[in-house]
Amino acid sequence: MDPDSLTFIFINAALSNNFVLALFLGLCPFLGVSAKKETACNMGLATMFVMLVSSISAFSINWLLIEFNIQFLRLICYIAVIASAVQLVEMVVKKFSPTLFRALGIFLPLITTNCAILGLALFQTFREYNFLQCLAFSLGAGVGFTLALLLMAGLREKLELARVPTVSQGATMSLMLAGLLSLAFMGFAGLGSGHG
Amino acid sequence: MTTLTNQEETITLDTFTRGLWKENPVFVMLLGLCPVLAVTNTTMNAIAMGLATLFVLVASSTLVSLLRKLIPKQVRIASYIIIIATFVTMVDYLIQSISLDLYNALGAFIQLIVVNCVILGRAEAYASKQKVSTAIINALGMGVGFTIALLCLGVTRELLGAGTILGFQVFSTSFEPWIVMILPPGGFFVLGSWLLLFEYIKQRKQQTHLNVTGVVEHGS
Numbered sequence: 122m123d124p125d126s127l128t129f130i131f132i133n134a135a136l137s138n139n140f141v142l143a144l145f146l147g148l149c150p151f152l153g154v155s156a157k158k159e160t161a162c163n164m165g166l167a168t169m170f171v172m173l174v175s176s177i178s179a180f181s182i183n184w185l186l187i188e189f190n191i192q193f194l195r196l197i198c199y200i201a202v203i204a205s206a207v208q209l210v211e212m213v214v215k216k217f218s219p220t221l222f223r224a225l226g227i228f229l230p231l232i233t234t235n236c237a238i239l240g241l242a243l244f245q246t247f248r249e250y251n252f253l254q255c256l257a258f259s260l261g262a263g264v265g266f267t268l269a270l271l272l273m274a275g276l277r278e279k280l281e282l283a284r285v286p287t288v289s290q291g292a293t294m295s296l297m298l299a300g301l302l303s304l305a306f307m308g309f310a311g312l313g314s315g316h317g
Numbered sequence: 318m319t320t321l322t323n324q325e326e327t328i329t330l331d332t333f334t335r336g337l338w339k340e341n342p343v344f345v346m347l348l349g350l351c352p353v354l355a356v357t358n359t360t361m362n363a364i365a366m367g368l369a370t371l372f373v374l375v376a377s378s379t380l381v382s383l384l385r386k387l388i389p390k391q392v393r394i395a396s397y398i399i400i401i402a403t404f405v406t407m408v409d410y411l412i413q414s415i416s417l418d419l420y421n422a423l424g425a426f427i428q429l430i431v432v433n434c435v436i437l438g439r440a441e442a443y444a445s446k447q448k449v450s451t452a453i454i455n456a457l458g459m460g461v462g463f464t465i466a467l468l469c470l471g472v473t474r475e476l477l478g479a480g481t482i483l484g485f486q487v488f489s490t491s492f493e494p495w496i497v498m499i500l501p502p503g504g505f506f507v508l509g510s511w512l513l514l515f516e517y518i519k520q521r522k523q524q525t526h527l528n529v530t531g532v533v534e535h536g537s
Contacts (some may be wrong), residue, residue, distance in 0.1 A: 143501045145355040149434060152347070196409070196428055197402045204395060233398075234432045236351045243425040288520060292347055293512040300505030307502065 127257040130250070134261030137312045140237045141269040142303040147237030151270060152295050154228050161274035163221050164228060165267025167210055169260070171232050172241055174206040175199075176259035179242035180252055199242045200233075207233045237266055272302055328451050336458030342435040343466035343508075344515055349435040353467060354504035356426050360483050363471025365419055367464030369412065369427060373404045374436050374463075378444040378456035385445045397440040398431065405430045435463060473507050474498045 123129060140146045147168070154164045182198050211229055215222045222229070232238065241262050245255050276298050285294055326332065342348045352370070357363045377400050381388075388396045409427050413420045420427070430436070439459055444452040475481055478498030480488040497503050 145351050145501065145504065146429075148350040148354070149348075152350075193406060193410075196406050196431060197399060200398055200402050200431055201395075204398065234434055234437060236429050236432045239432050240425060240429055243428055247425065288516050289513055293509050293516060296505050296509035296512065300502045300509060303502040303505055304497070307500065 127253060130254055130257045131261035132312055134258050135265035136309040139265045139269055139306050140262050141266060142306045146240040147235045147266060150228055150235060151273060155270055155273040155277055158271060158274040158278060160224050161270040164225060165270045168232055168266055169263025171206050171210050171238055172259045172263045175203045175238055175242055176245060176255050178202045180255045183246050199239060203238050204233050325448055326451055328454060332451060332454050333458040336462040341462045341466060342459055343463060344512060348438060349433040352426050352433060353470060354508060356423055357467055357470040357474055357504065358499045359475045360471040362422055363467040366423060367467040369408045370430055370433060370463055371460030372408060373401060373430050374439060374460040375453060375456045376404045377401045377436060378439055378452045379449060381440045381444040382447060382449045382452035397437060401436055402431050435459065469511060470507050474503055478503060
């Protein structure tokens with residue numbers, strides 16, 4: 122498959138180079154909000170929306186920065202844009218679904234420091250994607266993030282019924298589960314081969 | 318930690334050492350896991366990442382502590398992030414000028430130091446309330462603790478995954494490398510195993526403590 126095609130970028134970001142399980146981006150919400158399936162799903166959708174908004178903004182800002190030849194300000198601009206995008210999402214969620222707002226709690230403003238978002242903006246800049254490719258990339262990343270969060274939440278709900286040795290309860294068990302999931306996602310590595 | 322008011326701590330040995338063990342950012346607080354797992358596939362990467370984070374942590378803590386009376390409360394998080402981003406940009410260009418190979422190996426993860434929760438957490442919870450000297454020493458402790466954690470993972474993963482440390486062959490050639498340790502799943506497994514080890518040691522300690530005195534002391 123052509124590595125620049127939109128389908129490839131989408132599948133690559135969602136499955137074979139999953140942001141959470143292959144690139145280790147956005148681990149805090151992955152371990153923090155994955156206790157229940159419903160919250161996990163909502164968190165994933167909120168993150169996906171922020172990803173889309175910040176990807177579009179990052180694309181336009183990068184164009185401006187290159188135009189004025191001030192690329193060294195890139196990081197600062199990106200992080201400012203992401204912070205405002207998160208603020209926007211927070212306002213929308215608070216207005217339309219106060220229940221969801223309470224369920225997400227502290228993790229909503231913390232999307233600002235979610236490395237998946239900044240990572241997305243940086244990767245698309247490094248790979249010099251055009252506008253449509255950016256859209257496909259951010260959608261794929263969002264879908265992949267939601268998928269990983271949902272799978273993890275499902276596993277952890279089942280885990281509550283299992284008897285785990287006291288030594289390995291909590292974070293240790295979550296990490297081991299994440300490792301197994303990551304191993305499973307390695308199986309997608311062949312999809313669209315020819316990628317380095 | 319009970320810093321309800323703007324109490325300023327006096328410098329003790331604990332200010333430095335708590336970051337190493339009792340409040341280790343990675344093993345105890347589970348903060349900043351993204352770089353911990355992503356760049357520890359070789360020892361060299363782990364060291365570079367640890368030092369870069371250490372520098373940003375100390376520099377931003379210093380500046381935040383210096384400006385703690387000037388920054389208005391409402392915009393403090395934004396100000397902290399801008400300060401951190403400035404230092405990260407500096408480190409980014411510095412590593413690029415020192416070694417291009419290293420820069421390519423670490424990739425976007427140098428710039429992603431900006432969103433490392435350890436740094437923002439220190440700025441918000443500690444540096445913004447403390448004297449400059451205290452803040453620097455605490456940040457140093459945390460940074461060293463973070464570097465040690467990275468090193469623990471880096472050495473384990475490189476040793477098992479490639480049979481080398483810092484590129485030097487340790488095991489004989491008959492050793493079949495566990496490739497999975499260098500790959501993403503290995504990161505999760507190795508960190509999980511380290512946590513398991515520490516938890517085991519902690520529980521053993523508590524057990525002996527219980528046997529000796531019959532009293533359990535709960536930490537704060």
